[in-house]
Amino acid sequence: MAEVILKNIKKVYPNSEPKEKKGLFGKKKKDDEEKPHHTHHLQITDEGVVAVQEFSLNIKDKEFIVLVGPSGCGKSTTLRMVAGLEEISGGELYIDGVLMNSVEPKDRDIAMVFQSYALYPHMTVYDNMAYSLKIKNVPKAEIDKKVREAAEILDITQYLNRKPKALSGGQRQRVAIGRAIVRNPKVLLMDEPLSNLDAKLRNQMRAEIIKLRQRINTTFIYVTHDQTEAMTLGDRIVVMKDGFIMQIGTPQEVFDHPANLFVAGFIGTPQMNFFDAKLAIHNGDYYVETEDVSVKLSDSKQKRLKEKGVKEQPVTLGVRPEHMEIAETGIPGKIDVTELMGSSSHLHMTIKGKDAIVIVPRSDSQENHMGEEIHLSFDGSNAHVFSLEDQHNLEY
Amino acid sequence: MEKGTSSPKTRSISYAKWGYIFILPFFIVYAIFTLYPQLLTVYNSFFEYYRDGLTVVGPNFVGLANYKALFTANSAGYVPIFKFLGNTIWLWVIGALPQFTIAMLLALFFTSTRLNIKGQQFFKTVIYMPNLIMASAFAMLFFALFSQVGPVNQLLVSSGITQQPINFLGMRIYVQSLIGLMNFLMWFGNTTILLMAGIQGIDESLFESARLDGSTSTQVFFNITMPLLMPIFIYVFITSMIGGIQMFDVPQVLTNGHGIPDNTSTTLIMYLNNFLGISKNYGMAGAVSMLLFVITAVLSTFVFKTINKK
Numbered sequence: 104m105a106e107v108i109l110k111n112i113k114k115v116y117p118n119s120e121p122k123e124k125k126g127l128f129g130k131k132k133k134d135d136e137e138k139p140h141h142t143h144h145l146q147i148t149d150e151g152v153v154a155v156q157e158f159s160l161n162i163k164d165k166e167f168i169v170l171v172g173p174s175g176c177g178k179s180t181t182l183r184m185v186a187g188l189e190e191i192s193g194g195e196l197y198i199d200g201v202l203m204n205s206v207e208p209k210d211r212d213i214a215m216v217f218q219s220y221a222l223y224p225h226m227t228v229y230d231n232m233a234y235s236l237k238i239k240n241v242p243k244a245e246i247d248k249k250v251r252e253a254a255e256i257l258d259i260t261q262y263l264n265r266k267p268k269a270l271s272g273g274q275r276q277r278v279a280i281g282r283a284i285v286r287n288p289k290v291l292l293m294d295e296p297l298s299n300l301d302a303k304l305r306n307q308m309r310a311e312i313i314k315l316r317q318r319i320n321t322t323f324i325y326v327t328h329d330q331t332e333a334m335t336l337g338d339r340i341v342v343m344k345d346g347f348i349m350q351i352g353t354p355q356e357v358f359d360h361p362a363n364l365f366v367a368g369f370i371g372t373p374q375m376n377f378f379d380a381k382l383a384i385h386n387g388d389y390y391v392e393t394e395d396v397s398v399k400l401s402d403s404k405q406k407r408l409k410e411k412g413v414k415e416q417p418v419t420l421g422v423r424p425e426h427m428e429i430a431e432t433g434i435p436g437k438i439d440v441t442e443l444m445g446s447s448s449h450l451h452m453t454i455k456g457k458d459a460i461v462i463v464p465r466s467d468s469q470e471n472h473m474g475e476e477i478h479l480s481f482d483g484s485n486a487h488v489f490s491l492e493d494q495h496n497l498e499y
Numbered sequence: 500m501e502k503g504t505s506s507p508k509t510r511s512i513s514y515a516k517w518g519y520i521f522i523l524p525f526f527i528v529y530a531i532f533t534l535y536p537q538l539l540t541v542y543n544s545f546f547e548y549y550r551d552g553l554t555v556v557g558p559n560f561v562g563l564a565n566y567k568a569l570f571t572a573n574s575a576g577y578v579p580i581f582k583f584l585g586n587t588i589w590l591w592v593i594g595a596l597p598q599f600t601i602a603m604l605l606a607l608f609f610t611s612t613r614l615n616i617k618g619q620q621f622f623k624t625v626i627y628m629p630n631l632i633m634a635s636a637f638a639m640l641f642f643a644l645f646s647q648v649g650p651v652n653q654l655l656v657s658s659g660i661t662q663q664p665i666n667f668l669g670m671r672i673y674v675q676s677l678i679g680l681m682n683f684l685m686w687f688g689n690t691t692i693l694l695m696a697g698i699q700g701i702d703e704s705l706f707e708s709a710r711l712d713g714s715t716s717t718q719v720f721f722n723i724t725m726p727l728l729m730p731i732f733i734y735v736f737i738t739s740m741i742g743g744i745q746m747f748d749v750p751q752v753l754t755n756g757h758g759i760p761d762n763t764s765t766t767l768i769m770y771l772n773n774f775l776g777i778s779k780n781y782g783m784a785g786a787v788s789m790l791l792f793v794i795t796a797v798l799s800t801f802v803f804k805t806i807n808k809k
Contacts, residue, residue, distance in 0.1 A: 188707050209713040221704035225726040234722070235712035286712075 105164060105199040105212075105289035105322050107185065112158040113193035114180050114346075117151040146346065150192075154180045155346045158194070167316055167323040169337030171330055173369070177346040178326045182292050185324060186215050198289060214283035215292040218299060220275045222267040222282070228254075229263040232282045253285040256318060257311075273304045280312075284319050293325045297332065309335060330370050334358065342366050364494035367421045367487055373449065375487070376427065376459040378434070380420035382413065382488050382497065389413070391420050391486050394455075395434050401484035407498040408488075418497065419489040424449070424460040426485035433480035438473055454479070544785030549778050557782065565786035579762075579770060580790065586758075587766040590675060590750065591743025594682030598739070602687045606694035607720070612703065623695075626688035637685060638752035641677055642668070671763045674754060678764060681749050686742075690735055697731030698724060733806050737799050744795050747772065767791055 146153040155177040162168050170178040183189040185196060187208035196203045203211055214235075222231050229250055230237075236246045254260040257277040267275055276296060283291055296312075297305045309332060316323060316336075327333055333340045334354040342349040342357060342365075349369075350362040361367035367375045383390045389400045389408050400408070436454035443465070450461045461479060488497045544565055548557035569580045605626070609619055616622075629637070644651050645667040652664035667673040701724065709719045725732075747768035750758065756772070758765025767787065774784040 186707075186711060188710070208707075208710045209715070211711075213711060215708070215711050217704045217708060219702060219704050221702065221708040223705060223709075223723060234709075238713055238718055238722075282712075 106197075107160075107162040107290055107322060107324070108197040109158055109160045109162075109181075109185070109194065110197070111194040112155060112181065112184060112191060112196065113153070114155040114177070114184060114189060115148070115150045115153050115192040118147075153346055155184070156193075158348060160341060160348070160351065162322060162324065165320055165322055167325065167336060167338045169325045169327060169333040169340045170343060171327055171333035171340055171369075172343035172349075173328060175345075176343040178328075178341075178343050179294055181343075182215075182294055182324060182326045185290070186213055186292055187211050212286075212289040213292060214286050214288035214290075215294065216276075216279045216283050216296045218295040220267070220279040220299075222275060222278055224267055227264050227266055228259065228270070228278050228281075231267065231278060232263075232285050235282070235286050249285050249287075250281075253281040256284070256315065257281045272300050273308060276300065276308060277311075280315065284315070284321075287319075288321060290322045290324060291319075293323065295327055296325075297327070297329075305332075312336060331372065334370070342369060344369075360496070360499065361421075361487060362496055362499055364419060364421070364489045367489070367496070371423055373424045373460040373462070375421045375423050376454075376461075378420045378422075378455065378457070378459075380418055380488070382408075382416055382418045384415050391418070391483070391488055393420065393434055395478075396432075396480065398481065398483045398486060400486060400488075401482070404483065404486070404498060411497070413497050417491050419491060419494070421487035421489060422481045422485055425462045427461045427479045427481050429461075429463060430478050430480035433478040435476060435478050438475050438477060441473055452477075452479075540785045540788045542785070543781040544789050546782050546785075548782045549774075549780035551778070555779075561782070565782045566790070568783065569786055569790060580767075580787070582762065583765050583767050583770045584794070586762075586764060587744060587746055587768075590678050590746060590764065590766065591682070591740065593675065593679035594686070595739050595743060597679075598683045598687045598690055599735070601683075602690035602694055602735075605687075605691045606698055607724070609691075610695055610698040612706075623688075623692060626691055628688065629684045630686065630689045632685070634681075634685065634748040635752045637681055638749045641681055642753050645673070645677060668753065669760055671760055674750075674759065674764045678746075678750050678753060681753075682743075682746070685749075686739065690739070693731060693735050694728065697728045700731075701727045729806060733803060736806070737802055740798060740802065741795055744791060744798070767794075 146156070158177075158181055160168070170181060172178050180189055184191050185198075187203070187206065191204050198211060198213075222228075223234065226234065232250045232253060233246045236249065241249075250263070251260065254263055257280060259274060259277045259281060262270060262274055262278070267278065270278065276299075279296070293312075297308050300308060313336065325332075325336055327336075337354055339351060339353055340357055341351050344365050350357055350366045352360075357366060357370050361370060361375075364377070368377070378393055381392045383392050383397070389405050390397050391400060392398075434454055436452040436459065438450050438452055440451040442449040442451065444462075446465060447462050448465055450463060452459045452461060489495065490497055543558070545560060545562060546558040547561045547564070548555075548559070550556070570578055572578050608614065609616055609622065643649055646652070647664045647666060647668075651667070652661075655661045656664060665673070667677065705723055705727070706719060709723045714722065745768055746766045750764045750766055751769055751772070754764050756769065758769055768791075771784050771787040771791070774780040774787065
């Protein structure tokens with residue numbers, strides 16, 4: 104139950120080596136450049152490795168925010184900075200209007216669910232859940248009431264006297280969530296809580312987190328690398344890469360209007376298909392053209408491109424697999440593999456030497472076989488055009 | 500079915516014998532140099548078997564007479580075994596208590612991710628160093644340092660702190676303190692490293708979780724670190740206790756084997772060693788050994804059961 108504001112947050116892990124590598128006689132080596140350089144995608148400056156930078160986000164009271172991105176993008180680091188487990192190198196963090204940068208984790212009124220559950224192995228489930236209340240000297244009767252209420256919500260009442268090692272992964276995760284919610288924290292942080300569960304249990308727990316969210320009134324910050332979790336759980340999602348925010352928006356916004364090539368490729372399963380194309384203007388209208396097709400963009404896209412005064416240029420064309428269809432003419436490609444997914448089929452194809460996936464109705468897939476050459480078309484409302492220069496979406 | 504065909508015979512190869520062959524040298528050495536002397540010790544404890552001048556008395560079977568003699572008061576009016584058991588435990592306690600306390604503090608200090616101490620490897624090496632020195636050499640060093648004409652007394656007199664040299668090796672409080680100090684110095688590094696390994700084996704997220712749950716550093720130590728470190732701590736405690744009961748070289752060398760003053764620093768093993776001096780009393784030495792075995796077993800079981808109750 105709190106508003107969380109992150110203002111230009113930065114995290115730098117200082118170098119363990121001396122800042123300046125000196126050559127013989129104390130002279131600075133020539134290859135030591137003043138400019139920051141990049142190694143393993145993260146920026147390395149004189150200060151050290153920059154894990155997160157320019158991170159600004161206003162999280163509303165009771166909002167469910169999901170930080171999503173590939174490994175090493177800085178999402179967990181950001182979460183740990185909110186928790187107080189990592190020092191903030193720059194910027195400001197406010198919880199309910201109070202500057203939290205130098206406040207101890209115990210004084211932030213925050214609970215966190217860890218990926219590894221972090222249950223105290225020597226305590227029973229009950230004691231695990233009651234621990235935070237016990238050390239705050241909450242009366243026993245109240246502790247008992249709160250623990251049993253939380254256990255009831257999470258359906259773990261029957262395990263209260265067990266030790267964590269006697270529980271399955273899913274049960275442990277429930278206890279970890281129970282331990283967090285029993286405190287009724289201002290902000291509930293979750294660091295990849297479902298990563299250690301199998302696919303079936305993960306789906307089940309995802310649904311339970313959605314239900315839980317409806318039952319407890321608090322602000323959630325959830326970290327995941329799984330875009331499905333991000334899309335299904337978040338009110339808004341924050342897509343991160345290499346320590347930077349790539350896009351902030353509702354799941355629908357991020358899916359429909361990806362801000363750049365990275366977001367377009369990261370959000371959506373299967374991944375968006377990309378082709379080399381050209382953005383052309385004919386009679387004042389924008390067209391996206393490949394060697395084989397020329398498609399007029401939809402009115403809304405025309406409007407946005409015109410407003411921005413986008414000129415003719417070579418672009419990367421992005422079309423989601425579900426927005427492509429088999430046609431008489433269009434982009435030619437060869438079917439490599441057909442995967443029957445129930446009501447639809449995924450056609451894994453090679454188009455102009457690149458891999459692509461097309462989702463077609465089941466009946467279409469029965470007519471098309473592996474090794475066959477087919478043509479694909481798409482609608483102008485579903486085409487995304489990205490700048491070749493900086494990979495941003497030309498519409499935004 | 501074709502004539503002459505039959506189901507193939509299954510052949511199993513046992514690799515177990517190779518395992519036994521590989522561990523055989525250990526068992527042979529153990530049997531000759533450890534098991535046989537141990538059994539001989541038990542056997543001897545029931546016999547009168549010693550040297551009187553140039554005459555060897557025994558071995559004559561005497562049943563439990565040697566054990567009975569152990570619990571008989573001497574001419575000074577006390578039962579030696581009880582006094583020396585008391586000495587041994589006391590000398591161990593005054594060394595072990597600071598050893599555990601300092602080692603725990605250092606282990607917490609070095610493993611703290613918040614403090615992130617630099618040069619840990621150097622400190623670990625330095626604090627482990629005293630453990631590498633032979634106990635007798637260490638005791639010789641202290642003997643030389645604290646003798647009447649040693650550098651410590653010279654320093655004290657020349658700086659005017661005392662008028663006369665202090666008889667460090669003739670006064671109970673100093674002798675016992677020096678033994679405790681030596682044991683502490685020799686073993687705190689080893690204990691620190693064991694405890695550090697134990698703490699580093701605890702999942703870091705448990706400490707983070709406890710901090711988020713609102714624990715202070717003290718609460719984290721008593722509620723999380725200590726319970727999870729208990730298996731290592733029990734190991735450290737019991738091995739230290741067994742080592743303490745077997746304390747010999749430090750007091751032996753420091754007091755020249757006399758347990759001065761007035762046997763107040765004589766330990767059980769020194770007592771045992773006295774039987775093996777001129778008299779070569781294998782019967783009584785065997786009985787003391789057996790008693791030591793029983794005491795060690797009882798104390799270890801008691802400590803293990805008590806600490807590991809939960």
